[in-house]
Amino acid sequence: MAAPGKVAAFRLPPLPTVGEIIKLFRLKALKQLSQNFLLDLRLTDKIVKQAGELKNAHVCEVGPGPGGITRSILSAGVEQLLLIEKDARFIPGLQMLSEAAPGKVRIVHGDILTYKMEKAFPKHLKKNWEDEPPDIHIIGNLPFSVSTPLIIKWLENVSKQDGPFIYGRTQMTLTFQKEVGERLTANPGSNQRSRLSIMAQHLCTVENCFVIPGQAFVPKPEVDVAVVHFTPLVQPKIQQPFELVEKVVRSVFQFRRKYCFRGIETLFPENGRLKRTEQLMMTADVDPTLRPFQLSMSQFKKLCNAYRKMCDEDPSLFVFDYREELRQKKTTGNLLGSTGQPEQTEEENQL
Numbered sequence: 521m522a523a524p525g526k527v528a529a530f531r532l533p534p535l536p537t538v539g540e541i542i543k544l545f546r547l548k549a550l551k552q553l554s555q556n557f558l559l560d561l562r563l564t565d566k567i568v569k570q571a572g573e574l575k576n577a578h579v580c581e582v583g584p585g586p587g588g589i590t591r592s593i594l595s596a597g598v599e600q601l602l603l604i605e606k607d608a609r610f611i612p613g614l615q616m617l618s619e620a621a622p623g624k625v626r627i628v629h630g631d632i633l634t635y636k637m638e639k640a641f642p643k644h645l646k647k648n649w650e651d652e653p654p655d656i657h658i659i660g661n662l663p664f665s666v667s668t669p670l671i672i673k674w675l676e677n678v679s680k681q682d683g684p685f686i687y688g689r690t691q692m693t694l695t696f697q698k699e700v701g702e703r704l705t706a707n708p709g710s711n712q713r714s715r716l717s718i719m720a721q722h723l724c725t726v727e728n729c730f731v732i733p734g735q736a737f738v739p740k741p742e743v744d745v746a747v748v749h750f751t752p753l754v755q756p757k758i759q760q761p762f763e764l765v766e767k768v769v770r771s772v773f774q775f776r777r778k779y780c781f782r783g784i785e786t787l788f789p790e791n792g793r794l795k796r797t798e799q800l801m802m803t804a805d806v807d808p809t810l811r812p813f814q815l816s817m818s819q820f821k822k823l824c825n826a827y828r829k830m831c832d833e834d835p836s837l838f839v840f841d842y843r844e845e846l847r848q849k850k851t852t853g854n855l856l857g858s859t860g861q862p863e864q865t866e867e868e869n870q871l
Contacts, residue, residue, distance in 0.1 A: 530597050532620050556737040556745075557586055558661055563736055564592040570729045570749050571657045571693040574598050578641050580684070582632045582660030582670075582694075585610050587617050589661055594621050599655075603627045604635055632660075633670060637677075637684035647688035649681060650754055654688040661695045664741070668700060671720070678723045678752045679762035689752040693729075701728050701746025706813075713813035715773045718820055719766060722757040724750040758821045760828050764838070768824050771842070772812045780815060781808035786842035787827060800826050 558564055567589060568574065574596035584590045584603045587610075593601055594617070601624055603614055611629055618625035628635065647654045662670060674692065677683030684690045696704065699712070704720045705728040706712040720726050729747040734740050758765050772783040781797060788796040801808045804822035806815070815823075831838045 530594065530621070530624075532591060532594055532617075556661075556663075556739060556741050558588050558732070558737055560736055561588065561592060563732060564588045565595075566730070567661070567693065567695070567747050568592040568596055568659065570747055571659055571691065574657065577655045577657055578602075578645060579657045579659060580604065580637070580640055582658065583662060583666075584614060585661070586613055589659060590614065590617055590625075593659060594624065598624065600641075601625050602640055604630055604632050606631050633666065633673065638682065638686050640684065641687055645687055649688060651688060653691050653751060656684070656687050656690045658684060658690060658692040659694070661745075664697055667694070667696045668716070671696075671704075671716075675719050675723055676762045676766075679756065679765075685752060689754070691752075692750040693747065694750070695732070695745050695747055697741075698731055698744040698746045701731075701748050704728070704748055708816045709814055711813065714776075715766075715769050718769045718817065720750070722765065722817060722820070724752050726750055757817050758824050760824045764828060764831070765820075765824050767838075768827050769820065772815070772820075772823070776812045778811070779809045780806070780812050783812060784808075784823070787840070788837065789840055790845065796830070800830060803829070 558567075571579075574593065576597065576599045578600045579593050579598050580602040581590055581593060582604055584605055585607070590601070590603065601621075603625060605611060605614060605627065606629075608629060611627060614625075614627050618627060641656055645654050645656055658674075671694070674683065674685075677685050700716070702710075702712040703714045703716045705726050706714065706717045727749045729749055732745045732747065734742065734744050737745070768787065771786045772780055774786055775782045781801060784800060785793055785797045787800070800823065803826040804819070806819045806823060810819075827837075
């Protein structure tokens, strides 16, 4: 019995195990959806613990599947749990959990990539961006096929303070392939440093919490899995529009083994390319012989600021598409060439 004045901790009633749920509803992980089930509740508890204090919090779980992490979230004493599940086969098992936690669970059969998160939580939970993060968390054991496009989409939402971040600096605890987790947190000079490193770290504090061995999942994936925690920053490290930062960073990393000068060139049309590239590098005061993975966040900031200044002076620069220029050159070559098949350039091979 709870002590006077204290609310008893929430406990789920006795339920079939996750493994029994899988057998009961004849659930099978689909390879084409990159599904892997985590049955060990000690590991699901550990994932949920990385999210921080969840007592009386509002949580959105992405892709709950058979409900292993779902149980751990409910056991943490959340106020409300929103489950977004694309695969209809899992809905009956999740409804069983919902019935075991009356009034706490809302199930949405839908795709997280298209679900409107702006209305996912009560309005009274909203906080100013400068305040502490709201009592809202996103947690998910993401299928590998959706994890990278989803985090890019959410990082854009962070930049624009919309989607799930309309409520403030909503925290996220998500799983990725180990290699993707390493890219998200990689420092300058690391071989794993990539576009993902810059896009994540300029907008969020990113922490690679721990690694789950592949054999803990059913079926066993070929890779280990990283649990990564994101807290949006009050002030982004690069204060430019998301699309501009993404374009500069993507261009730089197009030729990751070459000098950064080579990637920066692809921001400009062929006519005047060398001159403009030199102008940008000089304005940003960045050594053109550094490799992309060697560049610091401060250097990316300078490159983005210098490129923004050039785009303000010539708005046609921002809409320039290097790949489209290559395609047009190839088409022209096909029309003019006697063989009909011009030799493929190094740029086309790499792109």
